[in-house]
Amino acid sequence: MAESTREKFLSVAAKQFAEKGFYGASIASIATELSLTKQALLHHFGSKEKLYAEILQEISNSNLQRISEIRAQTAEPKDQLEAVIVGEFEQQYANPVASALIMRELLDNERRAEKAGNWFLKPYLDALVDIVIAADVAAAKTRPEALALVYQLLGAAMYLPVSVPTLSKMYGKRTFEELRAGYSSELRRLVQSRLHTRD
Amino acid sequence: MAESTREKFLSVAAKQFAEKGFYGASIASIATELSLTKQALLHHFGSKEKLYAEILQEISNSNLQRISEIRAQTAEPKDQLEAVIVGEFEQQYANPVASALIMRELLDNERRAEKAGNWFLKPYLDALVDIVIAADVAAAKTRPEALALVYQLLGAAMYLPVSVPTLSKMYGKRTFEELRAGYSSELRRLVQSRLHTRD
DNA sequence: AAGTATATTTACCGAATGGTAAGTTGTCAA
DNA sequence: TTGACAACTTACCATTCGGTAAATATACTT
Numbered sequence: 333m334a335e336s337t338r339e340k341f342l343s344v345a346a347k348q349f350a351e352k353g354f355y356g357a358s359i360a361s362i363a364t365e366l367s368l369t370k371q372a373l374l375h376h377f378g379s380k381e382k383l384y385a386e387i388l389q390e391i392s393n394s395n396l397q398r399i400s401e402i403r404a405q406t407a408e409p410k411d412q413l414e415a416v417i418v419g420e421f422e423q424q425y426a427n428p429v430a431s432a433l434i435m436r437e438l439l440d441n442e443r444r445a446e447k448a449g450n451w452f453l454k455p456y457l458d459a460l461v462d463i464v465i466a467a468d469v470a471a472a473k474t475r476p477e478a479l480a481l482v483y484q485l486l487g488a489a490m491y492l493p494v495s496v497p498t499l500s501k502m503y504g505k506r507t508f509e510e511l512r513a514g515y516s517s518e519l520r521r522l523v524q525s526r527l528h529t530r531d
Numbered sequence: 532m533a534e535s536t537r538e539k540f541l542s543v544a545a546k547q548f549a550e551k552g553f554y555g556a557s558i559a560s561i562a563t564e565l566s567l568t569k570q571a572l573l574h575h576f577g578s579k580e581k582l583y584a585e586i587l588q589e590i591s592n593s594n595l596q597r598i599s600e601i602r603a604q605t606a607e608p609k610d611q612l613e614a615v616i617v618g619e620f621e622q623q624y625a626n627p628v629a630s631a632l633i634m635r636e637l638l639d640n641e642r643r644a645e646k647a648g649n650w651f652l653k654p655y656l657d658a659l660v661d662i663v664i665a666a667d668v669a670a671a672k673t674r675p676e677a678l679a680l681v682y683q684l685l686g687a688a689m690y691l692p693v694s695v696p697t698l699s700k701m702y703g704k705r706t707f708e709e710l711r712a713g714y715s716s717e718l719r720r721l722v723q724s725r726l727h728t729r730d
Numbered sequence: 731a732a733g734t735a736t737a738t739t740t741a742c743c744g745a746a747t748g749g750t751a752a753g754t755t756g757t758c759a760a
Numbered sequence: 761t762t763g764a765c766a767a768c769t770t771a772c773c774a775t776t777c778g779g780t781a782a783a784t785a786t787a788c789t790t
Binding site for chain 4: 731732733734735736737738739740741742743744745746747748749750751752753754755756757758759760
């Protein structure tokens, strides 16, 4: 078997959580999409929360790994930052599900974290801040300042891809395809101009 | 009476929808917060969907009005664009609920719109695109290109304020306050650098 | 062949969901 | 004083939610 049932559960669940959010997606609907029952899902993951946690952890880990690879390959911090940000938004098209999940997690986390106590994304955000600090960007010297910049760049990079389905219907396929085609270079322009601003 | 029951319902509902999303917030919890029953809510609004629609419509209208005021007061399109974007993110702090609702609506709308058929935010986005076109920004001449830019700026402006509660807990109040303090000027820098880039 | 995990199902459960129907209460006008 | 209407409440309802318990089926080990 190429993909185990467990792995199928993970990918279908990720898709549905991304589309509908944690509360909008039900374990029953996830299982039904695989022609299984929700009890089969619970057998593998114990609870909805644990299933969700595993997905988020996976995303966080893969993002951290990508960052560390970039840092190993690139010497200059400013180049690292550019590569990381550019890589971040290019990954949106490869894996829009992950972007939507991250976005939703940052929106929803507070309430869920009160119970779960998990900060899946903190190591990821911290790593990005580290790079910004090392890159010595104008007006982003302290960690809070750097975090603000990280957040704005993430927002710019992720906001559009995440609402792609809405926009696609709102403006029609053709307009949207043009938008999508120009989006990468548009974002690169934004990042570049900010990175090379001087004090 | 300063605020009618109906108006109280609207503002409490807006808050809860912003915090928990459409599916996460229940009409019962909204009513309970006002020490009323969910049937009182249904009496005023008919259904959860209609209540939500009224809130979104209100936000869209007030945003459109703000844009038209700016356009009336400012002659130069480029200044208009700057004023609109800056006003956009400054409004985040005045009314973070509205930002979160807009963000969630763009994330969730597709599925809900299949039933409801509403595009609350389209006139608002269209107005922003109009301004970008008129402002004649480099590499944002066509409507799809302009929409991409609008989206990135909105993303940068709204992403951080919207996840304020999460970040505040994740990094602690003090760090977060510093972040918040520097955020406005940080975003202004981002917008400025993009607006004045040349082809 | 028997035993033993693993995978999955059927059958429940209590709680919460959005919504309907039918009252009750209060206010204001004729 | 009565009638009408708006503002609510109590009482339900069917559905869905996440989760438990127990049975069954499958596959691997011995």
